[in-house]
Amino acid sequence: xxxxxxxxxxxxxxxxxxxxxxxxxxxxxxxxxxxxxxxxxxxxxxxxxxxxxxxxxxxxxxxxxxxxxxxxxxxxxxxxxxxxxxxxxxxxxxxxxxxxxxxxxxxxxxxxxxxxxxxxxxxxxxxxxxxxxxxxxxxxxxxxxxxxxxxxxxxxxxxxxxxxxxxxxxxxxxxxxxxxxxxxxxxxxxxxxxxxxxxxxxxxxxxxxxxxxxxxxxxxxxxxxxxxxxxxxxxxxxxxxxxxxxx
Ligand SMILES: [Fe+2]
Numbered sequence: 694x695x696x697x698x699x700x701x702x703x704x705x706x707x708x709x710x711x712x713x714x715x716x717x718x719x720x721x722x723x724x725x726x727x728x729x730x731x732x733x734x735x736x737x738x739x740x741x742x743x744x745x746x747x748x749x750x751x752x753x754x755x756x757x758x759x760x761x762x763x764x765x766x767x768x769x770x771x772x773x774x775x776x777x778x779x780x781x782x783x784x785x786x787x788x789x790x791x792x793x794x795x796x797x798x799x800x801x802x803x804x805x806x807x808x809x810x811x812x813x814x815x816x817x818x819x820x821x822x823x824x825x826x827x828x829x830x831x832x833x834x835x836x837x838x839x840x841x842x843x844x845x846x847x848x849x850x851x852x853x854x855x856x857x858x859x860x861x862x863x864x865x866x867x868x869x870x871x872x873x874x875x876x877x878x879x880x881x882x883x884x885x886x887x888x889x890x891x892x893x894x895x896x897x898x899x900x901x902x903x904x905x906x907x908x909x910x911x912x913x914x915x916x917x918x919x920x921x922x923x924x925x926x927x928x929x930x931x932x933x934x935x936x937x938x939x940x
Contacts, residue, residue, distance in 0.1 A: 736831050737930050740784060743791060743825070744931065750794050751801055757874055759935045762786035763926045764870030764915075765863075768907065771914035782863050783930055785838035789867050792821025792839070804882045819843050820852050838863040842871060847901045857904075865904045869895065869911050872902070878939030885939065888919065 748755035765786040769779050793801055796818055800811045807815060823840035826832040841855060841864035848856030876894060879885040886894070892912045899908035925934040 732831070736784075739829060740787065740930055744787060747791055747794060751798075753880075753939075754790050754793050754801070756935070756939055757878065758787050758790055759928065759931065760874045760878070760937070760939065761789060761867060761870040762928055762931075763935070763937070764873055764911075765866050766928075767914040767918050768866050768869060768911045771910045771917075772907070780929065781834065781838075782866065783928060784832070785835045785863050786867050786870060787928075787930060788822060788826060788832070788835055789839045789842045789871065790818060790822065791825050792818035792823070794825070795821045804880070816843075816851055837861060838867065840864075842867040844868070845902045846904050850902075860904075865907055869903055869907055873911070873915075874939070888915065 744755065744758065747758065762783050765782055766779055769782045774782065796815055800807065800814050803811065819840050819842055823836040826836035826839060838861050840852065841860055844850035844853065844855040844860040844864060845868075846857060846860070846865070848854050850860075873891055873895065876891040877885045877888060892915070895903060895908045895912065899905040924937060926937055927934055
């Protein structure tokens with residue numbers, strides 16, 4: 694039964710117990726949002742700490758993870774993801790290769806072609822990423838996206854051979870950002886491809902390796918990004934400005 698009444702003028706009169714309940718509820722919801730903010734800050738601190746460990750292990754993979762986050766976010770915005778979704782996508786992209794912490798330096802930093810055995814050790818990194826992240830309750834979803842970032846649209850990827858839309862959307866997005874960065878960044882032993890050449894590669898493998906709709910949207914998003922003529926990008930979780938082109 695409502696405790697609200699009206700006086701002769703029609704104005705609502707609140708009984709004292711009702712008023713107390715309302716104030717208590719207000720305090721509770723303020724406390725709730727304060728706790729959520731606090732939790733978010735702790736998550737971000739944990740994220741930066743883990744990424745710092747990755748930077749110590751392999752500076753290239755650290756920079757690569759920043760750029761994959763930037764490429765993934767550009768695609769995420771292009772397909773109209775919400776701010777909340779973009780935040781999760783950023784986290785997942787930043788962490789997609791975190792499992793490389795567990796790959797021996799002799800394999801991870803090898804400038805030449807990997808042997809079959811070394812390739813198998815490298816192939817384990819998405820599952821390792823998931824294993825590292827699942828330990829932290831707030832990163833459970835992010836762990837799933839990281840685990841599947843090497844699945845292919847045609848089902849011939851790894852670790853689970855997922856196919857088409859069975860692959861989480863964020864994993865499909867990260868795969869495109871990941872491959873694009875791998876193609877366009879320069880390494881001591883080879884020069885990165887021009888964006889136009891990399892677009893053509895994405896198109897060629899669209900429908901086999903990549904989700905065709907996403908591959909198309911990515912090229913549109915990147916052409917818009919290039920037109921901005923900015924050399925650096927920023928992220929919301931990691932501070933600082935990052936070079937768009939890997940040296
Ligand atoms: Fe990867």
